[in-house]
Amino acid sequence: MMGPMTLGIDIAVEHFEHCEVVRIHGRLDALTALSLEKTLDALRARGRLRLVMDFAAVDYLSSAGMRVLLSTAKKLRMRGGDCFFCSINDNVKEIIKVAGFEKILAIYPTESEALAAV
Numbered sequence: 001m002m003g004p005m006t007l008g009i010d011i012a013v014e015h016f017e018h019c020e021v022v023r024i025h026g027r028l029d030a031l032t033a034l035s036l037e038k039t040l041d042a043l044r045a046r047g048r049l050r051l052v053m054d055f056a057a058v059d060y061l062s063s064a065g066m067r068v069l070l071s072t073a074k075k076l077r078m079r080g081g082d083c084f085f086c087s088i089n090d091n092v093k094e095i096i097k098v099a100g101f102e103k104i105l106a107i108y109p110t111e112s113e114a115l116a117a118v
Helices: 033-045 063-078 090-099 111-117
Strands: 009-015 020-028 050-061 082-086 106-108
Touching: 009 033, 020 033, 033 063, 050 063, 050 090, 050 111, 063 082, 063 090, 082 111, 106 111
Parallel strands: 020 050, 050 082, 082 106
Antiparallel strands: 009 020
């Protein structure tokens, strides 16, 4: 189920028995980070504490987007959950590496590998 395209980002959530897959399409920047944060907070509020974040269609990640990812991972871990990231393209992966976050975030090459890790 695809959500409406807002401010250059589309967020679709697919429910699995043991986790939610959050597919993000577009740019994750200062304008769109709040939209993603609201979606992730709503999932957490409903007790959905294991998230796979599919970045296959994310072509840009800003520091604001990075903050949302880190705070979400932290909030989930505090409640016994976790956040898994997959299918990150090379440009976005480079942004994560430069920021030094590739050791903090659980990153997998493919969605199936991330789902297996959940």
